[in-house]
Amino acid sequence: MQLSLELEYWTVDDTGALASAKPVLDRVDTLHAESADPMLEVVTDPCADVPELRAEVAARLREVLEVAREEGRRIVPLGTPLNAGPIATNDGPRTEIQRRVLGETFDYATRCAGTHLHVDQIDGAEADQLNLLTALDPAFALVASSPFHRGHPVAACARSHVYRRTCYADHPRLGRLWPYVEDVDEWEERIDETFDRFRRQALSSGVDPEAFDEHFAPEDSIWAPVRLREKYGTVEWRAPDTALPGQILRLVEDVRDVLALVEDRRVEIGGRAGITSSSVSLPAFDWLQQQVDTAMDHGLESAPVGRYLASMGFDPASYAPISAELDDVVHLSRSRSRALRLRYADRLERDVGALAVERAPTRWGVA
Numbered sequence: 001m002q003l004s005l006e007l008e009y010w011t012v013d014d015t016g017a018l019a020s021a022k023p024v025l026d027r028v029d030t031l032h033a034e035s036a037d038p039m040l041e042v043v044t045d046p047c048a049d050v051p052e053l054r055a056e057v058a059a060r061l062r063e064v065l066e067v068a069r070e071e072g073r074r075i076v077p078l079g080t081p082l083n084a085g086p087i088a089t090n091d092g093p094r095t096e097i098q099r100r101v102l103g104e105t106f107d108y109a110t111r112c113a114g115t116h117l118h119v120d121q122i123d124g125a126e127a128d129q130l131n132l133l134t135a136l137d138p139a140f141a142l143v144a145s146s147p148f149h150r151g152h153p154v155a156a157c158a159r160s161h162v163y164r165r166t167c168y169a170d171h172p173r174l175g176r177l178w179p180y181v182e183d184v185d186e187w188e189e190r191i192d193e194t195f196d197r198f199r200r201q202a203l204s205s206g207v208d209p210e211a212f213d214e215h216f217a218p219e220d221s222i223w224a225p226v227r228l229r230e231k232y233g234t235v236e237w238r239a240p241d242t243a244l245p246g247q248i249l250r251l252v253e254d255v256r257d258v259l260a261l262v263e264d265r266r267v268e269i270g271g272r273a274g275i276t277s278s279s280v281s282l283p284a285f286d287w288l289q290q291q292v293d294t295a296m297d298h299g300l301e302s303a304p305v306g307r308y309l310a311s312m313g314f315d316p317a318s319y320a321p322i323s324a325e326l327d328d329v330v331h332l333s334r335s336r337s338r339a340l341r342l343r344y345a346d347r348l349e350r351d352v353g354a355l356a357v358e359r360a361p362t363r364w365g366v367a
Helices: 050-071 093-111 126-135 135-144 159-165 186-203 209-215 245-263 285-301 303-311 335-356
Strands: 003-012 031-033 039-045 075-076 115-120 226-227 234-237 266-269 279-282
Touching: 003 050, 003 186, 003 245, 039 050, 050 075, 050 115, 050 335, 075 335, 093 159, 093 186, 093 209, 115 226, 115 245, 126 135, 126 186, 126 245, 126 266, 126 279, 126 285, 135 245, 135 279, 135 285, 159 186, 159 285, 186 209, 186 226, 245 279, 245 335, 285 303
Parallel strands: 266 279
Antiparallel strands: 003 039, 003 075, 003 115, 031 039, 115 234, 226 234
């Protein structure tokens, strides 16, 4: 099962103030620009296993960090900028159209930095993969990296709170978790329905039909936490924050191990959550949504969330989310935010230097 990552990071200057990523983007061809000017995205090639992915992430980040230093930039692995004023954006046609539909709340998306994991689709088990990743959604709590939005603590995972509850509050089909599916046909029907609704909303907002059709297609017109990407032959999980790469790679390995179980175990929905030698049982979606909300608000401080994640194959005690390091602060000034960005830029550099490439042992006999 091949794996690849898309890792979004903030760029700051030597004072910790948000600064344009353009000088780094101009020098590193493999980087992707984001709509937020002080953000860049590191994208890996598909890798055969976690050790190969670890080496790929380390190599790409070493280059980015080196170039960033030369350009007077630091790279920050936090889910939000903590506290900042207006954030400059680079609005291309897609961004402009989204802004027309979502209105002012779209600006909140420019304050969110996340991680996207792509895993190969398993032929005949795509619906199981979609459903399992849906059930694993609360695992974003394991790597939550910021509780702050504009200087105030809003949730243990502020990025998910801002993105799902604010940016897409009035458009849940575009940006929030979708229910389980019976099969891929049902998923594709949902995609088509959501795309048609999005297109109608765009046109009613004054978007030219030809401009819309040039920049959007059904597959890339939702921003939900789980997506089936036929273009790449992958299932994409967009739930986690950006965080230290070692934290992300630990999460990737755990998620990979669970997803690989669909090849030889039944995936059942509606029972008591857990993994046995013959099946993977997913909770009812309504119950899952409660866990997602609790994970968003309280993270690993919630005992029920910890127990649920343990039942799904994770060891919550082995994770130390950055967000928990900041949970006793009631307000962050912009100057304090700048200092914290530099602190975590330092942490990122140390983490990249320490990334190991040895193959880690797997569980449940998953290779």
